[in-house]
Amino acid sequence: MTRIRSYALLGATALFSASVAVPAALAGGMKAENRAGTQQQAAVQQQALTAQNFVLYATNADLFQAEASKIAVQRAQSSEVKAYAQQMASQHANATSKLNMVARQAGVTPVTPVLTVHMQQKLAELQHTSTTAFDERYITLLQEAQERELRLHNAYARGGDNATLRAASTDTAQLVSQHLAEARRISTSILADRPAGS
Numbered sequence: 001m002t003r004i005r006s007y008a009l010l011g012a013t014a015l016f017s018a019s020v021a022v023p024a025a026l027a028g029g030m031k032a033e034n035r036a037g038t039q040q041q042a043a044v045q046q047q048a049l050t051a052q053n054f055v056l057y058a059t060n061a062d063l064f065q066a067e068a069s070k071i072a073v074q075r076a077q078s079s080e081v082k083a084y085a086q087q088m089a090s091q092h093a094n095a096t097s098k099l100n101m102v103a104r105q106a107g108v109t110p111v112t113p114v115l116t117v118h119m120q121q122k123l124a125e126l127q128h129t130s131t132t133a134f135d136e137r138y139i140t141l142l143q144e145a146q147e148r149e150l151r152l153h154n155a156y157a158r159g160g161d162n163a164t165l166r167a168a169s170t171d172t173a174q175l176v177s178q179h180l181a182e183a184r185r186i187s188t189s190i191l192a193d194r195p196a197g198s
Contacts, residue, residue, distance in 0.1 A: 049155065049156060049159075049160070050161055051103075051106065051108045051160065051161055051162035051165050052108055052109065052111075054152070054156045054160060054162075054165060054169075055099060055100070055103045055108055055110070055111055055165070056111050056113075057152055058099055058149070058152060058153070058172075059096045059099055059100065059111055059112075059113035060113045060114060060115075060116070060119070061145065061148065061149045061152065062092040062093070062095045062096045062099070062113065063092070063096065063113040063114070063115060063119075064115065064119045064122075064123075064145060065088055065092045065142060065145050065146070065149075066088070066089050066092035066093045066096075067115065067119075067123055068088075068122070068123060068126055068138065068141055068142065068145070069085040069086070069088040069089035069092065069138075069142070070085075070089050071123065071126055071127055071138070072084075072085035072088075072089075072126075072134075072135075072138045073085045073086050073089060075127075075131070075134050075138075076134065076135055076138065077131065077132075077134060077135050078135050078190070080186060080189065081135045081138065081139065081186060081190075084139075084182065084183070084186060085138065088142065088179065091175075091179075095172070096113055099168065099172075102164060102165065102168045103165070105164060106162050106163075106164035106165050107162075108162065108165065122141065125137075126138060126141060135190055136187070136190050136191075139183055139186050139187045139190060140187065142179075142183050143180060143183045143184060143187065146176055146179055146180040146183060147180065149176050150173060150176045150177060150180060153169040153170075153172050153173040153176060154169075154173050156169040157169035157170040157173055
């Protein structure tokens with residue numbers, strides 16, 4: 001377990017960075033300005049999305065979104081955003097337990113998710129966002145995280161090395177798509193309600 005945790009701390013540091021270090025299949029949706037800085041990392045990771053890595057990346061994604069949503073439960077101004085944050089905090093906390101359970105069934109060692117330095121920075125920024133800008137910032141942060149998470153699950157569902165986890169990825173990708181669609185809808189609503197000229 002010490003070895004796995006050590007690997008987690010070292011191997012997961014790029015997951016939610018601006019240049020998410022995941023296989024090339026996951027990098028397709030990155031913005032153009034991030035591509036140059038991630039090509040080498042993506043090449044290294046292209047052969048590294050093993051079942052163990054997948055479980056690590058996916059549980060880290062859940063932890064990050066759960067923690068961001070806990071902040072939003074306390075700080076969100078809109079009742080709609082607050083309700084969404086409550087849902088995300090609960091579902092992502094449960095998702096880690098479920099994925100680790102599936103991992104055991106698949107013969108993969110469960111992992112303890114970690115917040116990378118970049119994740120911690122993003123959470124600190126969210127915590128210190130002004131009250132007036134908070135709802136929009138939180139929803140934007142969740143959308144970005146969900147887009148990365150969706151690419152991760154879709155990539156593993158297509159080419160993962162463990163059949164049990166591939167099936168779980170397919171199901172999770174559908175759920176993440178729903179979460180992302182709802183976040184986008186809320187984002188549109190926030191922009192529509194923004195005072196003219198702001």
